[in-house]
Amino acid sequence: SQKIEQNSEALNIQEGKTATLTCNYTNYSPAYLQWYRQDPGRGPVFLLLIRENEKEKRKERLKVTFDTTLKQSLFHITASQPADSATYLCALANYQLIWGAGTKLIIKP
Amino acid sequence: DAGVIQSPRHEVTEMGQEVTLRCKPISGHDYLFWYRQTMMRGLELLIYFNNNVPIDDSGMPEDRFSAKMPNASFSTLKIQPSEPRDSAVYFCASSPSQGNYGYTFGSGTRLTVV
Numbered sequence: 372s373q374k375i376e377q378n379s380e381a382l383n384i385q386e387g388k389t390a391t392l393t394c395n396y397t398n399y400s401p402a403y404l405q406w407y408r409q410d411p412g413r414g415p416v417f418l419l420l421i422r423e424n425e426k427e428k429r430k431e432r433l434k435v436t437f438d439t440t441l442k443q444s445l446f447h448i449t450a451s452q453p454a455d456s457a458t459y460l461c462a463l464a465n466y467q468l469i470w471g472a473g474t475k476l477i478i479k480p
Numbered sequence: 481d482a483g484v485i486q487s488p489r490h491e492v493t494e495m496g497q498e499v500t501l502r503c504k505p506i507s508g509h510d511y512l513f514w515y516r517q518t519m520m521r522g523l524e525l526l527i528y529f530n531n532n533v534p535i536d537d538s539g540m541p542e543d544r545f546s547a548k549m550p551n552a553s554f555s556t557l558k559i560q561p562s563e564p565r566d567s568a569v570y571f572c573a574s575s576p577s578q579g580n581y582g583y584t585f586g587s588g589t590r591l592t593v594v
Contacts, residue, residue, distance in 0.1 A: 403579045414484075414571050414585030415523075422580075460523070464579025467536070470523040 373399040377461060377471040384451050384478050392446040392474050394461035401463035404437050404444050409458045409473065418459075419446075451478045486572050486586035493593055498560040501589045503572030504553055511578060514547055514557050515571040517588070523571075529555065562593045 376395045384390040394404070402423050407415035421428045421437045421444070428435050434447040448455050458475045462468040485504040493499050505512045514526040527537040529549045537547070544563070549555040559566055569590050573583040 401579075405579075405582060407582075412588075414573070414588050415583075417582030417584065420580070420582055466578045467525065467528070468579060468583070472522045 373397070373463075373469055375399075375461065375463060375469060375471040377459075378474040379472065381475040381477055384476065386451060386453060386478055386480050388451055390448040390451045390455065390476055390478065392459050392461075392476065394444040394446070394471055396442050396463055399442075399463060399469070400439070401465055401469075403464045404435075405462045405464065405468065406433075406435055406444075406446050407460045407462065409460060415460055448476075453478045453480050484572055484574050484584050484586035486570075486589055488589060489587060490590045491592070493562055493591070495563055495593055496561040497593075498558065499562045499566075499591060499593075501557040501570050501572075501591070503555045503557070503586060505555070505572070505574030506584055507553065509574035509576050509584070511575045512549060512555050513573040513575070513583065514555070515573065515585075516568045517571060518568045526557070526570075559591075562591075564593045567591055567593050 374397045405420045406418045408418055409415045419430055419435045421435050423439055432449045436445045456478045458473040460473040461471045487502045510531050513528040516524045526539045527547045532549045545559055547557045569588045571585050571588045573585045575581050575583045
């Protein structure tokens with residue numbers, strides 16, 4: 372069956388450093404991969420979408436890579452800030468989204 | 481646009497009672513999704529609609545759950561009778577498309593069944 376793995380442990384990063392989150396998947400060949408941010412008590416917020424034929428996509432301090440050979444996506448936040456602290460979810464899709472469990476990111480001042 | 485609007489934000493009910501959750505999607509979005517989120521199981525898709533028509537309800541846990549979308553601007557998720565294991569956060573999301581477009585989520589309804 373399809374499986375998506377994100378770091379289950381919280382990721383602690385010093386302010387100003389680059390945070391890198393990982394999303395691995397098996398038994399699936401998605402056409403699209405999406406990243407969302409979720410704050411406590413709120414719904415997920417869409418950040419970026421990358422297509423299978425795209426290797427990398429950027430938006431301000433965010434960068435996403437998509438390696439269909441490794442079946443992996445990396446999500447980078449450069450110059451991280453305490454306000455970036457949240458849970459980050461990856462989701463894969465051909466049609467419906469299949470969700471990872473999310474990684475909690477903590478940026479320490 | 482005010483985004484996806486859900487009500488109520490919080491609902492506490494007794495076991496056996498009927499619960500109705502409401503959602504107003506973003507105007508022009510053809511897809512509406514109902515999700516449930518728990519710590520143990522993460523985000524689970526319950527049902528989704530395309531142009532007001534239910535397409536896939538395979539995620540609905542059992543017959544106690546039902547969903548309707550009478551028009552493009554309103555959907556309900558009903559649980560009757562409610563049970564303590566239904567306690568979760570229920571999200572509604574809408575999108576112009578499926579996987580190739582980001583979803584916009586509402587703020588969710590936190591349901592507690594005692």
